[in-house]
Amino acid sequence: MSKQDGLKPKIATKVLRVPGNPVVERDVGRVVRVILPEWLIIKMERSADVSYxxxxxxxxxxxxxxxxxxxxxxxxxxxxxxxxxGGRIKQFRLSPTGTNALDEAIRKVRQSDPFVEGVISEVIRTAISQRLLRSRDGLRTMDQE
Structure with missing residues (x-):
């Protein structure tokens, strides 16, 4: 299309409307990646599959x-x-409450030893192990092997 033809180019006139509050204000959790031993991944997956x-x-x-x-x-x-x-890297999405709990755990560990490494992985590994030990399902599967 040229000006000589007398035609005007079409211009998009659609307006996008975004309903509700901006996403930025929403309270979101955190994604964590941790290294877990293979045996712990297997037991966690079994227990999580039964529950959720x-x-x-x-x-x-x-x-x-x-x-x-x-x-x-x-x-x-x-x-x-x-x-x-050895182990594998697993990724989990924590809720805002879980994120706050993890932040509290990191703060407490860093207060006692500021230079310790792998705090996030260690806290998550311990949480998984303790939940497996507390659950009847975890105790049964650990005893069987």
């Missing part, structure tokens, strides 16, 4: 973390396992 189905692992871990931090002497349970046998 295949897609409920993040919810299961989130609840385990909140339960761990509610325990008075939870920090004495940390750094009890070694993952020298």
């Amino acid at each position: 189905g295949k897609r409920g692992q993040s919810r299961w871990v989130d609840e385990a973390l909140i339960q761990l931090i509610a325990y008075p002497e939870w920090d004495e349970l940390l750094f009890g396992q070694s993952i020298n046998t």
Whole structure:
């Protein structure tokens, strides 16, 4: 189209309307990536599948973390396992409550030892282990093997 033709180019006049509050103000959780030993992943997946189905692992871990931090002497349970046998990286989405619990745990560990490494992974590993130990299903599967 040229000006000589006398035709004007079409201009898009649609206006996008965004309903509701901006997404930025919403209280969202946090995504964490942790290194877990293979045996712990298998046991966690079994227990999470029973409770919440295949897609409920993040919810299961989130609840385990909140339960761990509610325990008075939870920090004495940390750094009890070694993952020298290898592991995999797993990703979990924590709720805002789980994020606050993880932040509290990191703060408490850093107060006692500011240079310790792998705090997030260790807290999540301990939360998973403790939930498995507390659950009847976890005890049964650990005893069977």
